């Protein structure tokens with residue numbers, strides 16, 4: 001697994017994130033909660049410092 005950018009904030013350690021790497025080498029953090037809850041953007045602006053949906057990855 002690729003190293004996760006600390007610039008992502010909470011998303012970097014959240015169990016609901018999906019990390020996507022583009023062909024050009026950019027990294028995107030997609031919030032899986034966005035699929036079932038409209039309060040969460042698909043690609044949240046980084047860094048996410050507070051989030052009601054955050055759950056730490058175990």
Ligand code: SF4
Nearest residue numbers: 011014017031051053
């Ligand atoms: S629930 Fe919040 S912290 Fe977790 S991936 Fe989505 S936006 Fe990031």
